Amino acid sequence: MGRSLYFLSRILAAAGGLILVAVTTMSVASIVSRTLTGSALLGDFELVQLGSAVAVAAFLPWGQMRGTHVFVDFFTTRLRPRGRELLDCVGALLFGVCAALVAWRMIAGTVDLRASGETSMLLGVPTWYAYVAMSPSFVLLSATAFYTSWVKCKGDRP
Template sequence: MSEPIATPVCAPQDPIGRSLFFLSRTFAATGGLVLVAVSIMSVFSIASRALTGNAVLGDFELVQIGSAVAVAAFLPWGQMRGSHVFVDFFTTGLRPCMRARLDGLGALLLAICAAIVAWRMTIGTVDLRASSETSMLLGVPTWYAYMLMSPSFALLAATAFYTSSRKFREQPA
């Protein structure tokens, strides 16, 4: 808990790591743009409600979809940077090599979970498209959000597998 908030980002040097780093950063930037768009729409809706008494139709639906897509897009970047929350209360007294092994195991478990989520979201996308389910007010097909989030979870799985393998390979003495 003593490390600085803005730790420097060291890009991996191997080709796979560089590719995952670039993709993760691109996904995060795209997620940021989605959040900016959602924020602008929210401000416009609130101002419209205050001035005219009418909000943007379906503003809650758009915030819900946009926020879900954005949060999913940020996850791989957090994994590549090693900036996800760690509960290190019980491991602070362990040797660095043991902490690295536990970090590698944690990343491996995250990779497995993210791969399962990506797989199930992809199947959910197909099912929702077949059932033609839509949002209540705007009639936006529900599968759009799933389709936009599935690649983020697949990338999270790839980045977590990568960081896990790095932790197991580069263990301190």
């Protein structure tokens, strides 16, 4: 199970990286266009917002599997390793529950946004497209958090 989650998380993070490369390339093209012609690409900031949101969501499961999310250990440095592992177990479990709630609300929001027909202001891109792209990231984030919680509770390393 861990290997599958690790692999899926890595693939999703790579996809997020490609999205950021595309957004960056588009931003550079817009800046060059603004410099040379006096006008930027239409809707560049809309695409940066949507692409960045999808990319950041795609990175979250990979961070959870690698244990690289930011945490504050100021109060736990004097605990024994097993005590820290138990706190990490509970933290990952709570993170999994929160990620599952966000995934559920993202999916519900996607349905509502699609029904309402909401689009971006300049390009008219349906906003539910970004929600569809982000929902699997939060589902996978929830699964990775539950997995890392289980591993920490057992006393193993993910």
